[in-house]
Amino acid sequence: MSTVNVSQILEAIENANLVADVTALDLDKPLRDQGIDSLDFSGVLFNVEEAFGIEIPDDDIDGIQTINQIVTYVNAKV
């Protein structure tokens, strides 16, 4: 059963103060292609880790580049 949804991930991204309107983000496009640079992406991952009490190892990062990938990943971890 899914426990984390897209809006919760968007809220975590919003808390990183990176983009003016998180709802404008394409859920299936890599965040790095939507104006979020490497440092901002570290900020996104930190906020997701903090919000859901999980740890994201460096080796997993290549597989969680889009919002939908992050949702799936977090649900598998929580």
Place this chain on the structure above:
Amino acid sequence: MVAITHVGTYLPEKKVSNLEFLEKFETDESFIRNKIGVVSRARKEKEEKASDLCIKAYENLNSKTQIQVADIECCVVVTQNPDFNIPHTSAIVHGAIGLPETCACFDISLGCSGYVYGLSVISAFMQANGMSKGLLFTADPYSDIIDENDKNTALIFGDGATVTLLEQNQPGLVPLGFDFGSKGKGYKNLINEEKLFMNGRAVFNFTAATVPISVNKLLDKLDLTKEDIDRWYLHQGSKYIVDTISNRLGLDQEKVVFDMYEYGNTVSSSIPLLLSKDIETIKTGQKIGLSGFGVGLSWASMVLQKMNS
């Protein structure tokens, strides 16, 4: 009580522009200015050592306030890039500036948290031993250990040095309290073996999670609020990290000092470099917050208050 009365500094005139490396590191000027916050890196001459930088900072201090070397009773150097493993760099500085044989000398091995740790150590040491005047140096010439091809570190660090004069019962900045901590299990995330290695994400996570807790804990201990602090001097790791910490703490951005664009991250010298520019403008009764964090992984926060004596 022991107070900070003057701060001398040295930044090499030679600069390396990060804008010349945009293509090499596949980055752009906006990222350099707005995220890293370092446009140029101050670069010492290759043959210059930590002690040489300290001596130049001392000359600057001497131009601001006439130092009587015979009055200096302790000399402490914060560095992790000493001239030699043996002896301690403070001994070399002692000899070079002609401090008296009665002057105590020792080094402190810490990185970006070193200035705050150093202030606690030297003020307690002076207090315990009834000393009237002491010098706290910071100098960590990272250009000796940087891999110029490593994007994670090559665009960040600059060379520099500072010296803080501490005096008993003089008007100046007096420590009100400290908070310290370490996460030794993370030491490999910022380490110099053959060259400096930094796991940027791990260091960012450590800093973003730990520093706000340290600052809030210290304020609670001192029964102060963020609004009671007139200016914040956070270690200038990068613009991104200073922005992240100040956002997470909910600080008034106008109170957060940021200035590393023209010289870079100077490790333990970053906070006293900022302080040297502002020290004359801090009014009696005003309080300032400092926090250093990095190598170790280590952190230290403190509050200082300007007092008349």
